[in-house]
Amino acid sequence: MKKRIMTGLMLACLSILPTMAQWGRPVDYSAGPGLKDAYKDYFTIGVAVNKHNISDPAQIAIIKKQFNSVTAENAWKPGEIHPKEGVWNFGLADSIANFCRENGIKMRGHCLCWHSQFADWMFTDKKGKPVKKEVFYERLRDHIHTVVNRYKDVVYAWDVVNEAMADDGRPFEFVDGKMVPASPYRQSRHFKLCGDEFIAKAFEFAREADPTGVLIYNDYSCVDNGKRERIYNMVKKMKEAGVPIDGIGMQGHYNIYFPEEEQLEKAINRFKEIVNTIHITELDLRTNTESGGQLMFSRGEAKPQAPYIGTLQEDQYARLFKIFRKHKDVIKNVTFWNLSDKDSWLGVNNHPLPFDENFKAKRSLQIIRDFDPVADKRVPKEDFVPNPMNQPGQEYPMVNSEGFARFRVVAPDAKSVIVSLGLGGRGGTVLRKDKDGVWTGTTEGPMDPGFHYYHLTIDGGVFNDPGTHNYFGSCRWESGIEIPAPDQDFYAWRKDIPHGNIQQVNFWSESTGKMQTANVYLPYGYGKLVKGKQERYPVLYLQHGWGENETSWPVQGKAGIIMDNLIADGKIKPFIVVMAYGLTNDFKFGTIGQFTAKEFETLLIDELIPVIEKQFLTKEGKWNRALAGLSMGGMETKLITLRRPEVFGYWGLLSGGQYAPDEIKDPKVVKYIFEGCGDKENPAGINKSVADLKAAGYNAEGLISEGTAHEFLTWRRCLYQMAQSLFK
Numbered sequence: 260m261k262k263r264i265m266t267g268l269m270l271a272c273l274s275i276l277p278t279m280a281q282w283g284r285p286v287d288y289s290a291g292p293g294l295k296d297a298y299k300d301y302f303t304i305g306v307a308v309n310k311h312n313i314s315d316p317a318q319i320a321i322i323k324k325q326f327n328s329v330t331a332e333n334a335w336k337p338g339e340i341h342p343k344e345g346v347w348n349f350g351l352a353d354s355i356a357n358f359c360r361e362n363g364i365k366m367r368g369h370c371l372c373w374h375s376q377f378a379d380w381m382f383t384d385k386k387g388k389p390v391k392k393e394v395f396y397e398r399l400r401d402h403i404h405t406v407v408n409r410y411k412d413v414v415y416a417w418d419v420v421n422e423a424m425a426d427d428g429r430p431f432e433f434v435d436g437k438m439v440p441a442s443p444y445r446q447s448r449h450f451k452l453c454g455d456e457f458i459a460k461a462f463e464f465a466r467e468a469d470p471t472g473v474l475i476y477n478d479y480s481c482v483d484n485g486k487r488e489r490i491y492n493m494v495k496k497m498k499e500a501g502v503p504i505d506g507i508g509m510q511g512h513y514n515i516y517f518p519e520e521e522q523l524e525k526a527i528n529r530f531k532e533i534v535n536t537i538h539i540t541e542l543d544l545r546t547n548t549e550s551g552g553q554l555m556f557s558r559g560e561a562k563p564q565a566p567y568i569g570t571l572q573e574d575q576y577a578r579l580f581k582i583f584r585k586h587k588d589v590i591k592n593v594t595f596w597n598l599s600d601k602d603s604w605l606g607v608n609n610h611p612l613p614f615d616e617n618f619k620a621k622r623s624l625q626i627i628r629d630f631d632p633v634a635d636k637r638v639p640k641e642d643f644v645p646n647p648m649n650q651p652g653q654e655y656p657m658v659n660s661e662g663f664a665r666f667r668v669v670a671p672d673a674k675s676v677i678v679s680l681g682l683g684g685r686g687g688t689v690l691r692k693d694k695d696g697v698w699t700g701t702t703e704g705p706m707d708p709g710f711h712y713y714h715l716t717i718d719g720g721v722f723n724d725p726g727t728h729n730y731f732g733s734c735r736w737e738s739g740i741e742i743p744a745p746d747q748d749f750y751a752w753r754k755d756i757p758h759g760n761i762q763q764v765n766f767w768s769e770s771t772g773k774m775q776t777a778n779v780y781l782p783y784g785y786g787k788l789v790k791g792k793q794e795r796y797p798v799l800y801l802q803h804g805w806g807e808n809e810t811s812w813p814v815q816g817k818a819g820i821i822m823d824n825l826i827a828d829g830k831i832k833p834f835i836v837v838m839a840y841g842l843t844n845d846f847k848f849g850t851i852g853q854f855t856a857k858e859f860e861t862l863l864i865d866e867l868i869p870v871i872e873k874q875f876l877t878k879e880g881k882w883n884r885a886l887a888g889l890s891m892g893g894m895e896t897k898l899i900t901l902r903r904p905e906v907f908g909y910w911g912l913l914s915g916g917q918y919a920p921d922e923i924k925d926p927k928v929v930k931y932i933f934e935g936c937g938d939k940e941n942p943a944g945i946n947k948s949v950a951d952l953k954a955a956g957y958n959a960e961g962l963i964s965e966g967t968a969h970e971f972l973t974w975r976r977c978l979y980q981m982a983q984s985l986f987k
């Protein structure tokens with residue numbers, strides 16, 4: 260039986276916070292459909308592969324599950340496959356092609372003509388003298404025909420020319436010792452020999468060899484204003500001249516801060532004017548501020564990645580894919596450049612991909628995969644108003660009528676600002692700097708109604724939002740926000756009814772060697788003489804959860820207001836509520852199995868109850884005492900009531916586990932058991948437990964709170980419901 264209690268406790272505590280649910284429990288982010296299946300109505304999903312990727316069964320399994328397009332990372336590049344005149348290295352190139360043929364995966368052919376990793380022998384004759392462009396074209400044509408003919412059965416698109424345009428930031432350049440306005444073209448050997456004609460020739464040769472393949476011009480930094488226009492102008496000019504360019508490849512070597520969605524969309528929309536096919540050919544997101552396709556970059560630092568960096572990357576992947584989906588009319592493929600961080604050409608310490616260095620899926624994979632097409636189209640209603648919990652005169656945070664929350668933080672020199680509040684499964688809401696240098700952002704969707712704790716993470720440091728008040732949660736005073744709930748009247752102040760009051764009681768606790776504090780709700784009329792007598796009241800001892808304290812129920816729990824309203828509406832007879840600190844905050848997660856609530860039991864029964872019963876007009880005995888608690892306070896309630904059934908006659912677990920009849924053993928020891936939780940928690944567990952208790956002869960009641968999780972609206976509702984059955 261002891262074992263059963265422990266397991267129940269562990270489960271109860273594991274549900275304390277969704278994030279905590281993941282502590283110590285490995286999450287398999289690859290569980291679910293493959294990316295290719297999730298995106299079947301949008302575009303194909305590709306990956307660049309090397310030799311190892313197609314040799315190791317575990318990696319092969321990832322490729323087959325997630326991807327329906329493959330690019331050879333290096334094996335098909337001219338310098339690799341055709342290093343000398345007449346010398347062909349088909350070995351690895353063929354094995355990648357055969358792997359794809361065998362597995363029914365189509366390929367992107369990368370690449371036929373490039374300034375880097377190129378067959379440079381094409382530029383010189385046997386004596387090392389430069390050849391005429393006609394000779395070069397002959398060689399290039401032979402190369403393209405050979406490669407295309409060998410693989411076109413398995414290839415659906417070719418990167419015919421790669422990176423022929425110049426980068427931004429070079430308005431002038433030196434040509435023959437003179438400074439001249441920079442050419443729009445990269446000053447490659449190809450360009451120097453042939454001008455931009457080599458581009459046209461390469462596309463013509465590819466078309467001759469493959470009349471149906473999609474022929475792509477591929478480049479990096481396509482979202483840069485200058486480069487975008489240079490690519491646009493070149494492709495437009497070529498197409499007008501009849502060059503068979505079918506589409507543009509945007510490499511997509513980005514980072515966690517860049518590009519902005521608007522900038523990316525600008526490029527997509529611009530290219531849409533001249534092509535109806537765009538491939539995102541080489542996607543990866545560095546965790547530093549570098550970007551682009553040049554081989555000059557830092558390889559990251561060999562240290563563990565801070566969690567907020569992971570959040571920024573997840574958010575950036577989410578934003579980019581949302582834009583890709585929006586433009587699915589023109590985007591036909593998105594390819595990740597490499598399978599895992601271990602393979603990445605950027606080095607493992609840049610952590611750029613959705614699979615980590617051990618080929619384990621990161622949360623990014625789940626976020627990219629489990630998108631919500633409805634949310635993609637959703638625009639929040641612009642009826643945001645300042646949240647009632649804001650500091651005086653503060654406009655932000657704001658909430659709209661649908662429950663979206665909007666934040667604004669002034670931190671002009673910050674690199675990143677994350678609000679910990681957001682839709683489930685994400686690390687929060689990542690704010691973006693607006694044109695005035697102010698960080699703003701709106702939750703991706705409506706938040707659950709009720710109260711939420713949150714904080715800001717600014718460049719990895721944790722801060723409160725100066726716009727709103729602070730509430731004790733997570734063992735510290737955190738920011739809080741209130742999302743209007745449909746039933747919010749039951750915890751709203753009413754001017755037309757009498758109000759009780761909450762007193763702070765400080766007392767010396769011998770067992771802890773400290774002063775302790777309890778907040779005591781006294782109903783309206785407490786202490787008044789009625790017919791020469793003062794009324795005495797039963798007492799509910801009401802506990803908070805992990806990370807909270809004696810202020811949590813009175814402030815964010817609104818326990819006093821709920822009591823006032825219940826009493827005024829005649830739903831309950833007045834009683835006292837004692838909200839004390841439950842010693843939960845020194846508890847370390849991971850030691851849940853050792854949590855006994857013994858210290859709190861001593862404090863509560865030997866110290867607090869005597870103080871309360873001495874100082875206040877209480878009715879005594881177990882039938883005038885109730886013990887209830889939320890979350891870890893529920894665990895305390897369960898442990899203490901089972902050990903000391905002679906002290907309390909009414910028991911309540913609020914998102915804090917369940918009782919089983921054989922743990923109690925005797926229906927006469929307890930007059931009423933309450934168990935509740937949010938419908939996003941463990942409703943089945945509550946329903947079953949309540950049914951079992953009833954069947955065993957207990958007076959048990961359950962409440963499943965609609966549309967809420969492990970948060971205070973669940974517990975406000977629980978208190979409202981439970982209070983109506985206490986002391987009857």
Ligand code: XIL
Pocket residue numbers: 332333421510541552553554604
């Ligand atoms: C990279 C490969 O990933 C590296 O292994 C190699 O050393 C250099 O090239 N743009 C491109 C790709 O078009 O072919 C490059 O691939 C990355 C930048």
